[in-house]
Amino acid sequence: MEGDISRSPGAVDKTNLSKYKTPSQDQNIDEMDENENEEILKGMMNLMSRRMPYIKLKDQYNVLKRLGSGTYGSVVLAEHKLQGKVMALKLMKKKTTKKENFLMEYCVSLCLSSHPNIIKTLPVAFETDRYFLFAQEQAIGDLHSIIVPQDGLPDIIVKRCAMQLAEALDFMHSKALVHRDVKLDNILIFDQDCHHIKLADFGLTRLEGFHISPLKGTVPYSPPELCTLEETDTLELDSSLDIWAFGILLFCISTGYFPWETAICQDSDYEKFVVWQTTGNYQKIPSEWKQFTWRALDMFQKLLAINAMTRSPAIEVQKYLSDPWKINSLKDNSNLQDN
C-alpha cells in the first residue's frame, strides 16, 4: 500500500463516504451535566416548544427543489408564499426524531448563528403531520461536492477553508459546545473557491462534559479515544474531539482521501501513523504524509495528537497559513497573502 495513494481505503468518493453516515443519536439530552449553559438552552427550548406552530407545508410554502439529505432528514429549498422569501428548510421525520432533539438542534443553531462562518438559522420553526422543520439561509453546496477524489483542493483553497473553520470551531468551543460531526458534508459553501464557507448541522452538538457512547460502525473522523471505547463505557465530551475531526478534514481536502479508515491499531494506515508519532523518527513517516512540508506536518501533529489532552485549539492553524503545506505547492509559493 505504501506510496500507492490511489488505493487508499478512504478515498473521497460518494461510494466510500456513504459508509460514513453520522452515527445514530443514542443519547437523551437529559444526560447532560448540570450547568448554566444547559439551563439557558433548556429555557430556550421550552419557549420555542410552546411557540412552535402546526401547519400544512403546502399551504404556506412552495417547495422548489431538494438541496440534500442526511441521516436524520432532508433539506429543501422553499419559498414562503406570502412573503416571497426563499430559504432552506431542514425537515426531520417525526417517526425517527424526538421533539427535544429537534428543539436542541434548532436552539443551538440559533445561538451560534451570529458567527460569519456558521450557517445562519432563521427564526422560523414549525411542525407538520410528519415533520419537524426549521429554516436556514441557502448555500450552493457542501465541501464534499467540490473535492477532487485522490487529488484534493489547491493549497490556497485548503488554507482558506482551514482559517474559516478554525474560527467557527473556536467560537463554538468558547461557548463549551462541541460539534461532534465535523465532516465534509457538514461544511456548506457559498462560492466554488471557498472564499465563504460555513459550519452547519448541529444535530449532534452537545455541551462539554456530556457522556457519549461507543460508535456504531466505522467513522474515519473519530479520534482514537472514541474508536477504542469499550461497549459499556462512556466518554466525557471535550472540544478535542472536534479538533481531531478538523485535522482529518484538512488532510482529506488536501489529498482527496482519508489518512485511514478507523483510528485503531488494527488499521495498518493508522498504525504506521502511531509508530511515526511515538518514535518521532523521520524514516518512519508514512508515505501518505511525505507530500506535506515540515510546517504542515508540525500542524497536523498538533491537531492529531494521539493524547487528546495535548491537542491544540483549532485556532492554532492560523500560525501556519503563510507557509506552503503541500510540497508540490512550493513551486507556486501559494499562501493566503497572495490573494
Ligand SMILES: Nc1ncnc2c1ncn2[C@@H]1O[C@H](COP(=O)(O)OP(=O)(O)OP(=O)(O)O)[C@@H](O)[C@H]1O
Ligand atoms: N442551508 C443549506 N443550503 C444548501 N444545502 C444544504 C443546507 N443545509 C444542508 N444542505 C445539504 O443537505 C445535506 C444534509 O443536511 P444536514 O447535514 O443538515 O442533514 P443531516 O441529516 O443532519 O445530515 P448528517 O447525515 O450529517 O447527520 C448537507 O450535507 C448539504 O449538502
Ligand SMILES: [Mg+2]
Ligand atoms: Mg449533515
